[in-house]
Amino acid sequence: MWRLYTILILFLSCNSQKHSERKIIDTHFHAFAYDEYGYPAPPNEITGLVATEKSNEEVTSNMIAELNKLNIKFAIASGPTQMILKYQGLDNKRFIGGYYFSPRYSFPDTTKFLELIKNGTVKVLGELGLQYSGLTLADSLMVPYLDICNRYGIPVALHTGLGDAGTPYSKCCPNFRNYLGNPQAIEEVLVKYPNLKVQIMHAGWPYIEETKAILYMYPQVNVDIAVIDWALPVKEFHNYLEQLIDAGFSKRIMYGSDQMVWKDAFKISIDNIESAKFLTAQQKEDIFYNNAKKFFGIKD
Numbered sequence: 001m002w003r004l005y006t007i008l009i010l011f012l013s014c015n016s017q018k019h020s021e022r023k024i025i026d027t028h029f030h031a032f033a034y035d036e037y038g039y040p041a042p043p044n045e046i047t048g049l050v051a052t053e054k055s056n057e058e059v060t061s062n063m064i065a066e067l068n069k070l071n072i073k074f075a076i077a078s079g080p081t082q083m084i085l086k087y088q089g090l091d092n093k094r095f096i097g098g099y100y101f102s103p104r105y106s107f108p109d110t111t112k113f114l115e116l117i118k119n120g121t122v123k124v125l126g127e128l129g130l131q132y133s134g135l136t137l138a139d140s141l142m143v144p145y146l147d148i149c150n151r152y153g154i155p156v157a158l159h160t161g162l163g164d165a166g167t168p169y170s171k172c173c174p175n176f177r178n179y180l181g182n183p184q185a186i187e188e189v190l191v192k193y194p195n196l197k198v199q200i201m202h203a204g205w206p207y208i209e210e211t212k213a214i215l216y217m218y219p220q221v222n223v224d225i226a227v228i229d230w231a232l233p234v235k236e237f238h239n240y241l242e243q244l245i246d247a248g249f250s251k252r253i254m255y256g257s258d259q260m261v262w263k264d265a266f267k268i269s270i271d272n273i274e275s276a277k278f279l280t281a282q283q284k285e286d287i288f289y290n291n292a293k294k295f296f297g298i299k300d
Contacts, residue, residue: 022285024072024270025292028127028157028201028226028256031079031087031095034059036261044262046231051261059261060086066263067094070270073289074298076157076256078127080105085121096296098124098157103133103172110144117152124296125149126157127201132167134175136185137198146193155197155296158186161205161228184210190218197295201256202227205240212247222295223249225287226256229269242278250283254292 034053035041041051053059064087067075077087078098087095099122101107116122125145130136137146137158149156160181167176179185183204190198203223204211214221223244228237244253255273259265273279273287292298 022071022288024070024255024288025296025298026067026072026075026257026266027199027224027254027292027296028258029075029077029095030100030127030258030260031077031083032059032261033080033083034261036079041261044264047262047264047268049262049264051263053261056083056086060090062263063259064090066266070266072266073300074292076124076292076296078124078157081116081121088121096124096298097122098126100127100129102127102129107141107145110148113145114148117148117154122154124155124157124199126155126199127159128157129159131159131180132163132173132176134177134180136180137189138185142189146189146196150193150196153197155199157199157201157224159201160211161202161207182207182210183214187214187218190214190221194220196220197222199224199254199295202258203240203244203253205232208240208243212244212249215244215247215249215252222252222254222291224254224256225273226258226269227265229255229272230257230265234272234275237272238276238278241273241276245278245283250286251291253287254295255288 033056043050053062074094074096076098077084077095078100080100084095084097088097099113099116128137130139135141146156160183162178162181163176167173183200186198198221200211200214200221200223203225205228211223215223225241228240257265257269273284
C-alpha cells in the first residue's frame with residue numbers, strides 16, 4: 001500500500017511539474033488600475049473572489065507574481081496607457097502594450113497614436129470594446145486607426161460576442177447590442193485590409209457558425225478564448241472549443257485570461273483548457289503558446 005501511495009505522489013508531482021513548466025502567452029491580459037471598477041472592486045461573479053489590492057503597486061506586484069507562478073511568459077496588456085507603462089517599467093519584454101478602448105476611454109488623435117506605436121508602448125490596437133458604444137470595426141471612426149495599423153503591421157484585437165447580462169440597461173452602455181458583437185460584422189474591414197491581422201476576442205461566442213466562416217475565409221484572423229474559458233460552464237466552453245478544433249482551426253486559437261481585476265481567472269482558465277480531453281498535447285501547446293507567438297511575432 002505504501003508503495004502504491006509513493007507511486008501516486010510521484011505521479012501527481014510529475015504532472016504538477018509538467019503543468020508549471022508549460023510556457024504560456026496571455027493574449028488578453030488587462031493592465032487595469034486597482035479601482036478600474038470602483039473601490040472596493042465587485043467580487044468575481046463566478047468565484048466570489050474579492051480583489052483586495054489598495055494601490056496600483058499592489059495590483060502589478062500580485063499580478064506579476066501570478067504570471068510567474070503559472071509560467072505566463074508574455075502578456076498582451078491592454079488598459080490605460082499609464083498602467084501599461086507601469087507594467088512595462090517592471091518588465092518591458094513580457095508586457096506587450098495594447099491600446100484599450102471602452103466607453104470610459106476615448107481614442108487619442110492619430111498623432112498621439114502614432115507616437116505610442118513608434119516609441120514601442122503600443123504594439124496592438126485593442127482590446128476594442130466598440131460594441132459597448134454601439135459601434136463596430138466598420139464604423140467610420142475606425143478608418144484612420146485601421147489605416148495606421150495596416151501601414152505599421154499592428155494587429156487589431158476586437159471584443160466580440162456578448163457582455164455581462166443587462167449591459168444595455170447600464171449607465172455606461174445603453175447603446176450595447178448583441179448583434180454588434182457578431183464576428184460577421186467585420187467582414188468588410190477584412191476585405192478592405194487583406195494584410196491586417198485581427199484577433200477575434202472571446203472567439204465570437206456564441207456565434208460559432210459565423211466565427212468559423214470568418215476563420216475559414218480570412219487567414220489573417222485568429223481567435224482568443226478569453227473569458228469563455230473561465231466564466232462559462234465548463235461543458236459549454238468545451239463544446240464551443242471542440243467545434244473550432246473539429247473545424248480545423250487548432251492553429252488559429254490562442255489562450256487569453258481576460259482576468260480584469262481577478263487574479264483567480266488565470267488558473268481557472270488554464271485548468272479548463274488542460275482538462276479538455278479532446279485536445280492533443282500538440283494542440284494544447286499551440287493554444288497556450290505557439291499560435292500567439294506566430295500571430296504577434298513574439299521572439300523568446
